[in-house]
């Protein structure tokens with residue numbers, strides 16, 4: 001079982017990119033793997049709500065939104081922190097243009113009452129500190145939705161390396177993590193927030209991990 005810190009994960013991704021697997025392709029692989037795992041857990045789901053942050057964790061969520069819309073599911077995307085800011089998340093956000101995906105701001109999150117599955121794409125390894133008001137509102141919605149709650153990489157509001165759990169953090173039914181486990185997945189403080197943990201292969205070769213983890 002390989003456990004790596006957020007910084008080590010970044011180094012592994014950098015090695016993979018240098019070896020020809022682009023960051024955009026890693027995001028595609030992460031979103032695709034997570035979508036397949038979530039569908040296998042909830043094959044009867046019809047309505048998906050994806051709560052997206054502005055970083056790459058949100059980008060993984062946009063990949064899922066596209067795949068689900070192409071499969072004919074009803075898809076709602078909440079931009080919990082406004083529009084995405086990273087290059088790859090922006091690319092995947094714009095790939096939703098023309099698809100049957102409802103995009104709404106955080107102010108309208110309470111209207112999303114019909115989701116069978118809620119996907120937490122708010123914060124991944126980039127989370128630090130405490131939840132700010134919009135993030136807290138988004139986490140509160142996810143925790144109280146009553147839907148099956150699947151977190152991408154880690155539940156939002158948890159520090160990947162220390163396992164510190166911010167007040168109001170997401171309490172998931174399923175966490176799909178990418179390439180390697182992170183310390184929070186095994187720490188006593190944070191593990192109970194992850195629900196079932198599934199490790200997804202995102203195509204990074206073994207040699208990219210040499211000397212790490």
Ligand SMILES: NC(=O)C1=CN([C@@H]2O[C@H](COP(=O)(O)OP(=O)(O)OC[C@H]3O[C@@H](n4cnc5c(N)ncnc54)[C@H](OP(=O)(O)O)[C@@H]3O)[C@@H](O)[C@H]2O)[C@@H](O)CC1
Nearest residue numbers: 023026027030055056057123124125126127128130132153
């Ligand atoms: N690298 C890759 O190629 C791949 C990465 N992958 C995925 O990317 C994830 C890592 O992405 P990432 O590094 O962009 O960080 P992410 O977790 O989205 O969060 C950063 C954002 O959160 C914000 N933020 C932080 N704390 C906050 C707070 N307390 N309250 C409010 N906001 C807060 C922060 O804002 P800032 O603090 O800068 O204002 C920033 O905007 C990783 O977990 C995996 O899912 C996969 O696709 C595989 C390929």
Ligand SMILES: [K+]
Nearest residue numbers: 120123152154
């Ligand atoms: K997340």
